[in-house]
Amino acid sequence: MTTTTATQQQPGQAARQSVLRASGVTKRFGGLTAVRNVDLTVDSGEIVGLIGPNGAGKTTFFNCLTGLYVPTEGEVAYKGKVLPHRSHLVTQAGIARTFQNIRLFANMTVLENVLVGRHTRTKEGLFSALLRGPGFKKAERSSEERAMELLEFTGLAEKRDHLARNLPYGEQRKLEIARALASEPGLLLLDEPTAGMTAGETSATRELVLAVREKGTAVLVIEHDMRFIFNLCDRVAVLVQGEKLVEGSPELVQADERVVAAYLGTPFEGEPGEAEAAEVREAETRGGDETHKGGQA
Numbered sequence: 001m002t003t004t005t006a007t008q009q010q011p012g013q014a015a016r017q018s019v020l021r022a023s024g025v026t027k028r029f030g031g032l033t034a035v036r037n038v039d040l041t042v043d044s045g046e047i048v049g050l051i052g053p054n055g056a057g058k059t060t061f062f063n064c065l066t067g068l069y070v071p072t073e074g075e076v077a078y079k080g081k082v083l084p085h086r087s088h089l090v091t092q093a094g095i096a097r098t099f100q101n102i103r104l105f106a107n108m109t110v111l112e113n114v115l116v117g118r119h120t121r122t123k124e125g126l127f128s129a130l131l132r133g134p135g136f137k138k139a140e141r142s143s144e145e146r147a148m149e150l151l152e153f154t155g156l157a158e159k160r161d162h163l164a165r166n167l168p169y170g171e172q173r174k175l176e177i178a179r180a181l182a183s184e185p186g187l188l189l190l191d192e193p194t195a196g197m198t199a200g201e202t203s204a205t206r207e208l209v210l211a212v213r214e215k216g217t218a219v220l221v222i223e224h225d226m227r228f229i230f231n232l233c234d235r236v237a238v239l240v241q242g243e244k245l246v247e248g249s250p251e252l253v254q255a256d257e258r259v260v261a262a263y264l265g266t267p268f269e270g271e272p273g274e275a276e277a278a279e280v281r282e283a284e285t286r287g288g289d290e291t292h293k294g295g296q297a
């Protein structure tokens with residue numbers, strides 16, 4: 001299948017194309033259904049957020065999108081083509097990702113990490129890249145310029161020769177993004193990119209993600225930091241117990257009581273009864289009177 005879907009066109013904007021279309025994705029682990037019948041789309045130029053309480057199925061869903069897991073049911077298409085269940089083929093097709101836990105090559109330099117990220121766009125394979133054979137060295141020369149552009153883009157150019165393990169945490173996260181971008185993706189998936197970051201680092205990550213979008217890469221991001229998500233995303237989907245509960249603009253999602261309940265838990269079994277409400281009102285009146293009396297004494 002090679003169709004692409006054009007969606008709403010804003011005046012003065014290029015027509016949006018469907019980048020990602022996940023349809024009816026279900027993933028079961030034995031008796032546990034971690035993701036149930038989830039549909040999700042991302043269009044070109046969009047930043048979409050995926051949120052949900054711990055254990056909601058967000059990472060499992062990401063793993064189904066990137067070929068790490070084979071969905072029990074459903075399919076995932078990138079730019080209209082159904083993706084195979086092999087992560088390197090998914091990367092080759094145009095989807096790159098970062099992980100919840102940093103997965104850099106700690107003893108390689110910053111530049112080398114980005115060059116390894118380019119292996120899907122060169123004839124050389126990952127092992128050749130890691131072993132730094134002659135083929136890799138040739139590909140490396142032609143890739144180095146692009147890798148340096150990405151280091152400039154992420155603000156890491158001056159650290160090109162530093163070992164990845166010696167970078168501060170926030171810069172390691174940036175390097176992961178630079179490495180993911182090295183495969184020239186049309187869609188970047190970020191799994192908790194601000195976990196463990198300071199407020200300053202989180203704000204720099206927001207700027208970086210907006211710049212990624214400006215460069216023409218759509219973004220799907222999982223994050224627990226609500227402020228980050230609501231300030232960044234065009235659209236937010238909420239997963240709860242493996243199912244998509246709500247999807248819409250940040251304003252719509254924030255205002256949805258079901259989302260609040262999913263995060264905070266429901267305070268009462270059903271609505272509070274009139275007896276409980278009367279008790280609260282009486283206690284408030286009593287408290288008010290006593291404060292008033294106290295003030296006169």
Ligand SMILES: Nc1ncnc2c1ncn2[C@@H]1O[C@H](COP(=O)(O)OP(=O)(O)OP(=O)(O)O)[C@@H](O)[C@H]1O
Binds near residue numbers: 029032055060
């Ligand atoms: N490989 C696996 N085998 C069995 N169960 C799994 C596996 N991976 C995830 N699960 C279960 O699937 C459910 C969803 O987990 P998942 O990690 O996808 O949630 P999450 O929303 O990403 O959570 P968090 O926000 O805590 O990272 C959980 O109940 C988890 O224990």
